[in-house]
Every structure is written in structure tokens, then in C-alpha cells.
Amino acid sequence: MDTERHPSPRHTVAILSRGDAAARREATPQNSRFVRVFEALAAAGIEARPAIYDETFADAVREQLLTADGVLVWVDPIHQGKTRAALDALLREVAARGPWVSAHPDVILKMGVKEVLYTTRHLGWGADTHxxxxxxxxxxxxxxxxxxxxxxxLKQNRGNGGQGVWKVETVPGADAAIRVLHAQRGSLTEDIPLDAFIARCASYFEWGGCIIDQAFQPRLPDGMIRCYMSGSKVAGFGHQLIKALIPPPRQGPDSPDAQPGPRIMHGPDAPPFQALRRAMEDEWTPRMMKTLSLDEASLPVIWDADFLYGPPDADGADTYVLCEINVSSCFAIPDEAPAAIARAVRERLP
Incomplete structure (x- = not known):
């Protein structure tokens, strides 16, 4: 075939995020928070279009997605009281009719829920988990x-922004009371009867299906390391001094000292995180894929694994404990990540 006179058709990708009708009308690549992803895809020869989703105009979104070769999804599990239940059904339908979807809802249910902490607790990144x-x-x-x-x-199976994540401890001298702290920003420590707290958590079984229980990690004040992945390769790191599950100071949860520090982004070659990179690429991700019955092509084009520092090993080196995998809406991302996303999309589109 004469490729100069008959060029290959340009691939199209929809970048899907949640918004209202006005956001859908006004959406452009240039005013999107994913503008760098749009630019990286364009540089890779892929035409990307914004697709704003809400349940009230789901039919229009379905028709738009069916015209694309692929769909990249950035939608939180819970947003202003809305879940992904209807969206996940729509995405399954779209994927069954042809377009490639990342992350596919069935992949999210394997690796993007808190249950993965229990399922993969034996891989080397686990802790005391039930x-x-x-x-x-x-x-x-x-x-x-x-x-x-x-x-x-304690962690509900599906959630974001600290919703349904609790630090729980006994109260000295009180048999029936416990002390709890919600991970959502602005939360205060609360002493509550154990039975009342158990009843409070009952709704988590309705949406997520289970509750995961991990030992609290004492090195939480040292920060969280977010390892950004594109497929099976590290795309960068973020280190942040978080304040979730740390009791707020006397000045209250809105005081400056109670706010998390900035997330400092690093590229994949950042020296402080090379031991973690080797573990993720060479050991933990391949073993996770085997445990969850996932192949390379199923892995999301962008996801992250959040780690806390565990106790130092016998040689004094840091160890890492997995506290969450984010698949549904992994953003913000390091500067190097959009190019990694574009490479992964280009490899996976037919």
C-alpha cells in the first residue's frame, strides 16, 4: 500500500472525568486539568478528546465513548455522595463493544480496592492484615x-480522600470505650463505645463488601511514598508528610500545623527511591499480577501504590508497607508520567 497517499487513520482516545453539564459543554484539552496528558498523547500521534461524565447525561457519554478507540478514566470511587456503580456498568458495556478502557472496572475490583492489601499480604509489602x-x-x-x-x-473496601478509613485504639482504663480518628481532613479524635463504632461501620459492607484491618504503622509521621506506575514500570514518585490518622494539635484540625505538607514529586530515577523501584518492578508487581490473574495489557496506564515506612531491617535499611493502591483516579502525577501514559496507550491501541 502507498502509505504516503493512504496514511494510517489517527487513533482517538476519550479522557473521561466527572463533571456537570456546563463542564461538559465547555471542556477542551486546554482547560482540562489533564492538559499535559492531552499534550503527550498528541505528541505520540493520538488524538485525545475530553469526555465529561455524570449520571444525568450518561447516554450522551456512552455514544461519545463508542466513537473512540480507547478510553482513559479518571473518576473517584465516591464523589459528593455519588459512587461509580452506574459508570462501571457503562464502561463494561463500552469495552464489550470495542473500545479499550483503562482502567477497566474489573481490573479496579482486583487491584484498586482495599481488599488487595489482604489478598497480596504475602508479597513482601504486607503487614499484619485481616x-x-x-x-x-x-x-x-x-x-x-x-x-x-x-x-x-480499618478501611472500607472502596473509597477515596480518607473516607471510611479509621485509626482505632483502646482507651486506658475503659473496657467498653475506644478512641477513633477518621482519616478525612478536619476530623477530631473521638471516644465512643465499641459497639456504637461497629454499628457505624455496618454500611461499609453494603457498598464495598468488606472491611480491611491493618496494624497501625508507627512511622506514619515520616510520610507516605507514592510510587506511580505505568503498566509494570515506575513512572515517578511522590513523598508527602501526611496528617491523616495523626491527632490534630490543640489549635484544631484547621490550624496550619494540622495540614499535610506538599507532595514533592520525583522522576523514576530519583536516588532515594531506587530500592523501592527495584522491588516494585522486579518482585512485587510481577507477583501481584500472578496473584490477581492479571496480564501486562490489563494493568492501568497510570496507577499508584502508596507506602508507609515500616521498621528498618537488620541492616538498618528502610522497609515499606503498602497502605493503598489507587487505580480509579490517579492524579496529580509527576512531570514524567504523561509521556509514560502516552507510550502505554500507543502500545495497547490496535
Whole structure:
């Protein structure tokens, strides 16, 4: 074929995010928070178009997505009381009719939920982790586990922004009361009867299906390391001094000292994180894929694994404990990540 006279058709990708009708009408690549991703895709020869989603105009979004070769999705599990239940069904339908979707909802249910902390606890990034599959199991098993050890961290299976994540510890001299702190910004420490807290968590089984229970990591004040991945390769790192699950100072949760520090972004070659990079690329990600029955092509084009510092090893080197994997809406991202996303998209589109 004469390729100069008959060039290959240009691939098209929809970048999907949540918004209202006005945002949908006014959306352009230039006014999008994903503008750098649009630019990287264009440089790779891929035409990207914004696709703003809401349940009230889902039919129009469906028709738009069906005209694209691929769909990149940035939508939180929970946003202003709305979940992804309807969107996930739409994306499954779209993917079944031809366009490639990243991250596919079925992949999110394997690796982008808190249950992955339990399923992969044996890989080398795990901690003392348990799973409660029902409210009855939670009520029976959690109280003795809490009383037998130190503070615990409970996590609903699907959520974001600290929603449904709690630090729980016993109160000295009080058998029936516990001390809890929600991870959402602005939360205060609360002493509450254990039975009342168990009842408060019952709704988590309705949406997420389970609660995950991890040992609290004492080195939390040292910060969280976010390892950004594109497929199976590291695309960068972010280090942040977080304040979630740390009791606020006396000045209150809105005081300057209670606010998290900035997330300092680094490229994939940043020297402080090369041991973590080697572990992620050479050991943990391949073993995660095997455990979850995922292949390379199924991995999201952008995802991240959040780590806390564990206790130093016998040689004094840092260890890392996985506290979350983000797949649904991984953003902001390092400067190097848009190019990595574009390379992954180019490789996966037919």
C-alpha cells in the first residue's frame, strides 16, 4: 500500500472525568486539568478528546465513548455522595463493544480496592492484615484483635480522600470505650463505645463488601511514598508528610500545623527511591499480577501504590508497607508520567 497517499487513520482516545453539564459543554484539552496528558498523547500521534461524565447525561457519554478507540478514566470511587456503580456498568458495556478502557472496572475490583492489601499480604509489602467479609464477622472478630495488640487501621473496601478509613485504639482504663480518628481532613479524635463504632461501620459492607484491618504503622509521621506506575514500570514518585490518622494539635484540625505538607514529586530515577523501584518492578508487581490473574495489557496506564515506612531491617535499611493502591483516579502525577501514559496507550491501541 502507498502509505504516503493512504496514511494510517489517527487513533482517538476519550479522557473521561466527572463533571456537570456546563463542564461538559465547555471542556477542551486546554482547560482540562489533564492538559499535559492531552499534550503527550498528541505528541505520540493520538488524538485525545475530553469526555465529561455524570449520571444525568450518561447516554450522551456512552455514544461519545463508542466513537473512540480507547478510553482513559479518571473518576473517584465516591464523589459528593455519588459512587461509580452506574459508570462501571457503562464502561463494561463500552469495552464489550470495542473500545479499550483503562482502567477497566474489573481490573479496579482486583487491584484498586482495599481488599488487595489482604489478598497480596504475602508479597513482601504486607503487614499484619485481616479481612472481615460481613458485619457479623467484624463484630465477632475485631474486638478481641483490637484488645490483644496495639492500634489498628480499618478501611472500607472502596473509597477515596480518607473516607471510611479509621485509626482505632483502646482507651486506658475503659473496657467498653475506644478512641477513633477518621482519616478525612478536619476530623477530631473521638471516644465512643465499641459497639456504637461497629454499628457505624455496618454500611461499609453494603457498598464495598468488606472491611480491611491493618496494624497501625508507627512511622506514619515520616510520610507516605507514592510510587506511580505505568503498566509494570515506575513512572515517578511522590513523598508527602501526611496528617491523616495523626491527632490534630490543640489549635484544631484547621490550624496550619494540622495540614499535610506538599507532595514533592520525583522522576523514576530519583536516588532515594531506587530500592523501592527495584522491588516494585522486579518482585512485587510481577507477583501481584500472578496473584490477581492479571496480564501486562490489563494493568492501568497510570496507577499508584502508596507506602508507609515500616521498621528498618537488620541492616538498618528502610522497609515499606503498602497502605493503598489507587487505580480509579490517579492524579496529580509527576512531570514524567504523561509521556509514560502516552507510550502505554500507543502500545495497547490496535
Amino acid at each position: 479481612r472481615y467479609a460481613s458485619a457479623a464477622a467484624f463484630a465477632a472478630e475485631f474486638p478481641p484483635r483490637l484488645r490483644a495488640g496495639g492500634p489498628r487501621v
